[in-house]
Amino acid sequence: MDIEKYKIPQISVFIENKKGRFYNTTNAMREAGVNIRAMSLADTMDFGILRFVVDKPKEAYDALIESDFIVKKNDIMAIAIDDECGGLSKLLKVVSDLDLNVEYMYTFVNSLDKRAVMLFKFEDIDSAIQKLSDSNINLLDQEYFNRI
Amino acid sequence: MFWNSREEEMTRDDIEKLQLELLVRNIDYAYENIPFYRDRFDEKGIKAKDIKSLKDLQNIPFTTKDDFRNNYPFGLFATDMKKIVRIHASSGTTGKPTVVGYTKKDLETWSNLVARIAVAAGVTDNDIVHIAFGYGLFTGGFGLHYGLEKVGASVVPASSGNTKRQIMLMQDYGATVLVCTPSYALHIGETAQKLGIDVHKDLKLKIGLLGAEPWSNQMRKKIEERLGLKAYDNYGLSEVMGPGVAGECEAQDGMHIAEDNFIVEIINPETGIPVEDGEYGELVVTPLTKEALPIFRYRTRDITRIKKDRCLCGRTFARMDKPIGRTDDMLIIRGVNVFPSQIEEVLFSIEGISPHYQIILERDGALDKATILVEANANLFFDEMKKQRQFMDRINAELKSALGIEITAKLVEPYSIERSEGKAKRIIDKRKF
Structure with a gap:
């Protein structure tokens, strides 16, 4: 199988907990014509990490760098589950049985196709893709984020 | 010559x-x-x-x-x-x-x-x-x-x-x-x-x-x-x-x-x-x-x-x-004599740290609190919180071992520390005695 196909580029941005910084990141992407598909904000006492999945990762990255943000690009996985009771639980049972280490995750619901999308950062993405695909989990590719 | x-x-x-x-x-x-x-x-x-x-x-x-x-x-x-x-x-x-x-x-x-x-x-x-x-x-x-x-x-x-x-x-x-x-x-x-x-x-x-x-x-x-x-x-x-x-x-x-x-x-x-x-x-x-x-x-x-x-x-x-x-710029932090240059020496020995920093001294109750602002860059920022914490802990530990006192490093955004065209302003002492 093509492991690379299921690596979803994610943009992480360092922001200080200061007024207007979150807005500035989204504004930089707006100006670059980038549409944000999913995002999460992790915060500590001093700073936050904003994570984005977007339709145009390269443009988003360049626009943020251009605006002097500290940006990291890395790969995560996107998994579609049914948007119904027990859907996430079923998936996490598989993840747990496969002994995959999750760094963090976040989610969004796509109301158009009645599915929820789980975004995972696994410690070892290659093996996670292989194993989850072998377990018949529905993996999404970047195409999906360009489409919706 | x-x-x-x-x-x-x-x-x-x-x-x-x-x-x-x-x-x-x-x-x-x-x-x-x-x-x-x-x-x-x-x-x-x-x-x-x-x-x-x-x-x-x-x-x-x-x-x-x-x-x-x-x-x-x-x-x-x-x-x-x-x-x-x-x-x-x-x-x-x-x-x-x-x-x-x-x-x-x-x-x-x-x-x-x-x-x-x-x-x-x-x-x-x-x-x-x-x-x-x-x-x-x-x-x-x-x-x-x-x-x-x-x-x-x-x-x-x-x-x-x-x-x-x-x-x-x-x-x-x-x-x-x-x-x-x-x-x-x-x-x-x-x-x-x-x-x-x-x-x-x-x-x-x-x-x-x-x-x-x-x-x-x-x-x-x-x-x-x-x-x-x-x-x-x-x-x-x-x-x-x-x-x-x-x-x-x-x-x-x-x-x-x-x-x-x-x-x-x-x-x-x-x-x-x-x-x-x-x-x-x-x-x-x-x-x-x-x-x-x-x-x-x-x-x-x-x-x-x-x-x-x-x-x-x-x-x-x-x-x-x-x-x-x-x-006159020797700092006395919790009774210990510290020169800004010693702090600089520690910071700059850590791979990837940018040369702009500022030391903030505050009073927390009866104790001095020292914080060092370090500008983040792609080398110091990790997408995973765990790695980020480990990195910050490492800076703090090296400062502690070199200076003998606790100083907390804090990452700030690039260019948020004022650039100087003359002598740099490294210390902000907000303590009131």
Whole structure:
């Protein structure tokens, strides 16, 4: 199988907990014509990490760098589950049985196709893709984020 | 290369003989011409004829910044204003600035001393020198300017401000030597990078003559990397002359002090007693060849040490280390003495840390709280919180082991620490006692 196909580029941005910084990141992407598909904000006492999945990762990255943000690009996985009771639980049972280490995750619901999308950062993405695909989990590719 | 090879290779005996001779002459000269010193010498019973060895210098009281203030503006001048051809003044953040004057002969002496340190760093008459020190009352700009003209270099008196324009000038004129403060050198490097300028291809810089603020060897490395030059430190202060008191040779192992023009001592800042050779203490300078302002034992407040062993370059003059701090910028954090330069040394030894930092001191109840703001960059930012924490913990642990106190590092966004075109503002003390 093509492991690379299921690596979803994610943009992480360092922001200080200061007024207007979150807005500035989204504004930089707006100006670059980038549409944000999913995002999460992790915060500590001093700073936050904003994570984005977007339709145009390269443009988003360049626009943020251009605006002097500290940006990291890395790969995560996107998994579609049914948007119904027990859907996430079923998936996490598989993840747990496969002994995959999750760094963090976040989610969004796509109301158009009645599915929820789980975004995972696994410690070892290659093996996670292989194993989850072998377990018949529905993996999404970047195409999906360009489409919706 | 030597500018004055006869003087710069004097034997220790000859240096000390010359120093004693000039000192005795100066005591007479000051007694005759400066009422302040006449009163002081009379009070302590000091007479030139009683000075038999350099050790007797210790009987002469120190001169401090307060003495300059109390005699503001021209009270310490030994000549009348007719003979004074130049005035400079220190920045003096509190109270009146320190005013100094120069006769024609003093300016000649001064530019000769600056020529020496420039040549010691490898500057020749083929160089194009870009001076980004502020011109004006500050001695840095004019001091370096005339010294470098004396060497025969082509001097570009760019002065400070408008960094983009400075870079354009360096690029267009093909500057090979840069003169400014270390923190401004870094800022120039950073700005050049942002403008997409390749310092190795687009600029021709070879030598940086940097000074006027304390900086660490780690910072030197960063400057050298960013600007593609060799950075040399030099030392001076307006009260005793200006830049040119001491400067590094190509061995970059301490700054040679112009001992034929100055006597230096290292004292314990609390007791005023000279420390053992090689130990750290406050630098005290007695200029020997000044006509307008022959002062004695000026307390510089700079903490350094002196080595007298033979240098690779062949110069016999003693060398002083980069000052590790000033007696007045020494921080006392939870009772422990800390110099900002020690913090800098720790920070810069950690791979990837950017050279801009600021120390914030606050009071948390009865305790001091010290925080260091470090600008984030792609090397210091990890997408995973766990790795980020580990990295921050590592910085904190290294600070703790080097300084013995707890200081918390905090990442801030790039460019959020103010850039300075002169001396960098490293410490913000919000403590109220």
